[in-house]
Amino acid sequence: MIFIGSDHGGFELKEKIKVFLREKGVEFEDLGTFSEESCDYPDIAESVAQKVAQTDSKGILICGTGIGMSIAANKVKGIRCALCHDAYTAEYARKHNNANIIAFGGRTTGVEIAKQMVEIFLREEFEGGRHKRRIDKIAKMEGV
Template sequence: MTPADTPIALGADHAGVGLKTVLRDALRAAGHPVLDLGTDDEESVDYPDFARAVCAAVKEGLARFGVLVCGTGIGIAIAANRDPAIRCAVVHDVTSARLTRAHNDANVIAFGARLIGPEVALEALRTFLATPYEGGRHNRRVAKLSPDWIPPP
């Protein structure tokens, strides 16, 4: 499976299910394979469970990127970043989506369904997926995000 054929994993809690559905449908319409890991309705669920599922798919190579949605994006991003293989950022616009890929090599993006409209979220997601990691001067900083990094004496 080539990277372009590798699905994008999506997950959301009950507050984010509506926006997740909009993002999922747009990704599919654009020809992206999608791995929808739930939830599928507005019955109360725990966002860490969906963050864990999406992050496992990214870490195991079953998905090239992850997309998470909860009410603010904050809780689900915190849960995602508990996994040392994940670099997840909450984004609110195209600029933050572009910079988190270009400078942080983020592999998961989080949205707050109560804070961002679907149009802005769609454009931010398109930007996130299209932006390559710049590397170079950012490699040193991204390496310091690793749990294996030991600061010099």
């Protein structure tokens, strides 16, 4: 299960990503927002991050730039939300950082790049090894 959410700045791109996920047969739950009416991104980020943390799944967050969503999501214990801009950052967010949420900007990211990043993010696995030691240090900082 993938949890997806956006604020008003990411709503249009989120709707396109949902179509892409359906076409790929990926099960997801949309946690909002459900219109382009102004809303507060921390509320959506918290909802997605809590679901991801509770279910050990993955998430997608989209706001105007992706910055606010990534900052807010990373306040939830156990979340490693990566703000990604291209295929390379999406790939290594998973391989090296074991990111469980990807964030990007609805106003800064093209649809095709967003689809590519989502596909890579969902496909790639954490490499472990020396990277696990680093992720464990981050978890220790959180008190996990």
